[in-house]
Amino acid sequence: MSTTAEALRSAEAHSAHNYHPLPVVVATAEGAWMTDVEGRRFLDMLAGYSALNFGHGNRRLLDAAKAQLERVTLTSRAFHHDRFGDFCRELAALCGKEMVLPMNTGAEAVETAVKTARKWGYEVKGVPDGQAKIVVAANNFHGRTTTIVSFSTDHEARDHYGPYTPGFEIVPYGDLTALAAAVTANTVAVLLEPIQGEAGVLVPPAGYLQGVRELTRERNVLFMADEIQSGLGRTGKTFACEHEDVVPDVYILGKALGGGVVPVSAVVADRDVLGVFRPGEHGSTFGGNPLACAVALEVIAMLRSGEHQQHAAELGDHLHRELNLLVGGGAVTAVRGRGLWAGVDIDPAHGTGREISEALMERGVLVKDTHGSTIRIAPPLVIDKEDLDWGLDQLREVLAAG
Structure with a gap:
């Protein structure tokens, strides 16, 4: 198995540069968590831009796929x-x-x-x-x-x-x-x-x-x-x-x-x-x-x-309450979204969306920036409140450190 550095060098040398991914190399994943090639765990707060609404390695979906593969x-x-x-x-x-x-x-x-x-x-x-x-x-x-x-x-x-x-x-x-x-x-x-x-x-x-x-x-x-x-x-x-x-x-x-x-x-x-x-x-x-x-x-x-929709609605209300508390504190200028989906605008004087995303990655949370100053938060719908709160705590600490 390649190390992170080896995998990044290979990607840089041999893949077209049509993406600018964060420098993390995922090897395994389950639920709302991913693990890189060196064993570090990361909370997935992007969910493949909603492709992973039901989490990584969802057993029902894997079983359906395995049965059909045969x-x-x-x-x-x-x-x-x-x-x-x-x-x-x-x-x-x-x-x-x-x-x-x-x-x-x-x-x-x-x-x-x-x-x-x-x-x-x-x-x-x-x-x-x-x-x-x-x-x-x-x-x-x-x-x-x-x-x-x-x-x-x-x-x-x-x-x-x-x-x-x-x-x-x-x-x-x-x-x-x-x-x-x-x-x-x-x-x-x-x-x-x-x-x-x-x-x-x-x-x-x-x-x-x-x-x-x-x-x-x-x-x-x-x-x-x-x-x-x-x-x-x-x-x-x-x-x-x-x-x-x-x-x-x-x-x-x-x-x-x-x-x-x-x-x-x-x-x-x-x-x-x-x-x-x-x-x-x-x-x-x-x-x-x-x-x-x-x-x-x-x-x-x-x-x-309907359980996933209900969970997204209830936990989404919590997500937006917590994020809106950050507005006006000097780092966050606006929060938008619905359910388990949010766009968080970062004051450019505080850092770019990319810089905030990289700082969160260092703390074990994966999000992605867009349009320079915005980060998107969209965890798998199976995330639990404790993990979501931990991820939000990391965001608060990153913003406070800036």
């Missing part, structure tokens, strides 16, 4: 397999929808949603071919494919990847007036994150999602909610849209749907939307494979109990 892992969509229909039925029911189009990664699901909206616009709404428009929000993060970065306002994600895909209108997040002005007869969809994760866990103004829902319904436009990070229990409800009693036309799901075991994503909608696809028009070799379906079925079963 049977069949891949058929491709050239054939049916015995887990596919169950997965689609159960996920559709969880979302209160009729149909599922499974893919693998979150970005694939967003691309699929874009294609769905355009096809629906041409074949159902009657938009002239090639004229479809999708309205998105500034500071969004929906992935990093060529089409998705075409409507990003993050220069690091977007610059030098043109020419860019047309057909998108960008408006300020949380601004219903701007959104209404951007919707035209050729608009086929509004694509939004109910809470913007990468932007710093930005929660929209109260009533915003309800306003989006009403506007899109009035204008015959699809409301597509990217719940890849915000969904499946993270905010204390199954979907973040539920906090405003909103049901979008299209759910875009990923990350936690694979239980931190395999990549699983999906677009979920009613038949009048996903029914536009016919054989050969869209697909994925690995999308909806037996292993993915087996794990995702167990994820869905776990969500149906």
Whole structure:
């Protein structure tokens, strides 16, 4: 087994530098804790950007995966397999929808949603071919494919990847007036994150999602909610849209749907939307494979109990009470979020988000910075109060030391 230094040298020399990870090399993990190659333990307060909502090495998910590994892992969509229909039925029911189009990664699901909206616009709404428009929000993060970065306002994600895909209108997040002005007869969809994760866990103004829902319904436009990070229990409800009693036309799901075991994503909608696809028009070799379906079925079963959502809601209230006590103390300027998800803005005079993250790592807590001065906190939903409080204690000590 490599030492930390050896592993970091190898990564530096032989991997593309498209990430700037913290200098920790994880070897094993269980629950909310990870252990590095030299035996040091770290409290995971990031949970793979919500991919690990149910913790590392969740026994139910591992057992589901192991059982399926012994049977069949891949058929491709050239054939049916015995887990596919169950997965689609159960996920559709969880979302209160009729149909599922499974893919693998979150970005694939967003691309699929874009294609769905355009096809629906041409074949159902009657938009002239090639004229479809999708309205998105500034500071969004929906992935990093060529089409998705075409409507990003993050220069690091977007610059030098043109020419860019047309057909998108960008408006300020949380601004219903701007959104209404951007919707035209050729608009086929509004694509939004109910809470913007990468932007710093930005929660929209109260009533915003309800306003989006009403506007899109009035204008015959699809409301597509990217719940890849915000969904499946993270905010204390199954979907973040539920906090405003909103049901979008299209759910875009990923990350936690694979239980931190395999990549699983999906677009979920009613038949009048996903029914536009016919054989050969869209697909994925690995999308909806037996292993993915087996794990995702167990994820869905776990969500149906409601225990993870309740735990995230109750412990999330505690998390935000404690974090808000830090505001105004000289180091923290703002705290945002919902459930077990928070963005903490650090006063630049006190240090960068990266510096705070590195200082926490030295104390055995792993978080990650974004946009320079913000750290994100999103522990696995299985974390207990004692561990969470210990992690918050480390944050207080780091801030006090600065």
